[in-house]
Amino acid sequence: MRMALGVSYNGQAYNGWQSQPDGNTVQDKLEAALSRFATQPVHTLCAGRTDAGVHGLMQVVHFDTPLERPAFSWVRGSNTFLPPGIAVQWAQAVPPEFHARASAIGRRYAYVLLQSSVRPSVDAGRVGWVFRPLQETAMRAGAQYLLGEHDFSSFRAAGCQARTPVKTLRRIDITRRGLPLDDPQALLHGVPACYWRFEFEGDAFLHHMIRNIMGCLIAVGQGLKAPEWMGQVLAARSRAAAAPTFAPDGLFFLGPQYQPHWGLPTRTAAYDWLP
Structure with a gap:
């Protein structure tokens, strides 16, 4: 069986x-x-x-x-x-x-990122980390360039064994979890402390694709690049055009998606602790 x-x-x-x-x-x-x-x-x-x-x-x-x-x-x-x-x-x-x-007809990943002037401790190894504030509007605008079917060669690791770099990215959700920005307790040495969650859904993903996208989104979020730069990176079809690969620590494979007729679970208790 x-x-x-x-x-x-x-x-x-x-x-x-x-x-x-x-x-x-x-x-x-x-x-x-x-x-x-x-x-x-x-x-x-x-x-x-x-x-x-x-x-x-x-x-x-x-x-x-x-x-x-x-x-x-x-x-x-x-x-x-x-x-x-x-x-x-x-x-x-x-x-x-x-x-x-x-x-599988799709796959889902989440990246959890700590924004804080202080590095992770109890969640070390389970979150990425940035110590400069991120701009949600800019990251959302940059992410829009990646939605749909594209050649994602710019976000592909050199050792990737996928037959084709053409993939369909169906959804990128960006949410922030933490104290309101106007709450004085949210500020730690001038940096609003919070967690960011980036969720990705697509038909399939290339080796390091999400970590390379994260590097670019963070560059946009920190104001180092304009949102339209994401479109330029995508069009270049060259790994050299993108930002460095971001850390693996905060990346979670949420699981594959299947047609309902297989009758497989779509959620487990392991989901419920994730920010």
């Missing part, structure tokens, strides 16, 4: 998702736990690979197994053997034609 799992993980301690010889990846830890529970080798395929330091709130994987066990036993059993920063959130039997990657 074919099983699908929803997996959440804190990526700080791991060298990304994809299996590597040193065994220190999320896929390696998950497959080791599944294999111990199943008492036979289990190999998984995921909906979207994530880089070192990037987190997952609902990565979806599938695997084939001859075992017939209740779906929730795959959750409890696998989590028994997983390290604390990785947890299977749900398990569900799926038809043999389901494919975690190929059946």
Whole structure:
């Protein structure tokens, strides 16, 4: 039978998702736990690979197994053997034609950013950080240039293995969470302290695409570049035209999107703590 799992993980301690010889990846830890529970080798395929330091709130994987066990036993059993920063959130039997990657019709990411004169502490590794104020209006205007189907070569890592740089970016939402700007307590050494959340939805994403977009949006938000510069970067189709790649710390893979007929969960408890 074919099983699908929803997996959440804190990526700080791991060298990304994809299996590597040193065994220190999320896929390696998950497959080791599944294999111990199943008492036979289990190999998984995921909906979207994530880089070192990037987190997952609902990565979806599938695997084939001859075992017939209740779906929730795959959750409890696998989590028994997983390290604390990785947890299977749900398990569900799926038809043999389901494919975690190929059946996905979209993917969603969020980037959480701390704006503060003081670096992160309790949320270190789980948020990006800027110490200069950002202008929401400018970032929203810049983001508009990226919506729709485009060649995103300017935001593509050199080692990207995607067949084409043409992707469709359907949505970019930018929200701010914190004290009102006119509240004196919001100011810390003259910098309004708050969290920003950038949410991205598209059909698929290139390697480092969101982190490269974040670098550009922050340049616009800080007034270093005008919003229309985003359109110029996009049109250049050259990585050299864009800002440096931003830190992985605040990037979360929210999960893939599937057609309703698969009947898979669209949200897990891991979502609810994210700012």
